[in-house]
Amino acid sequence: MPALLVPPAPLPDALPPDAAVREALQHLTATSGPVPVGPEWEAVLLPADLARRAVDDLARRAAPLGAVFTDGPVWGFVVPPRSGTPVWPDGADYRAAGTRVTLPAPAARVATGATAGCWVRRPFPGRILTAPLLPHQLATALSTEPEAAA
Secondary structure, three states, X not given: OOOOOOOOOOOOOOOOOHXXXXXXXXXXXXXXXXXXXXOOOEEEEEEHHHHHHHHHHHHHOOOXXXXXXXXXXXXXXXXXXXXXXXXXXXOOEEEOOOOEEEEOOOOOEOOOOOOOOOEEEXXXXXXXXXXXXXXXXXXXXXXXXXXXXX
């Protein structure tokens, strides 16, 4: 008798299906300003220079990159729930469910040199969540790099 193949149970930290997240984040397409975080998503805010380097590195690696927004001097990555462990490095501001972030207007697009209120990567129609492992590793590595000699 052939063995029955049983699909493995999803890992607890696996990314939820984007369709479920997209439904939960419908307000991202209709509003801007301070919004509550969660429960289907959380955010990590990084200084713009560090975030720009992380986005560039993720794009070079063809890594899954979800929605990214700007809010003043920081960029925010939309990440899955419970992405706060391990603890993010100095300079990162992890926003768990129940906190708030300020989102840009749905149509706002980042322009060269823009720093506030724009989408670097829209939450629609593509991928919404960024898997936190690689951005976490990059943020840790980049935040501990010695400053370039002037």
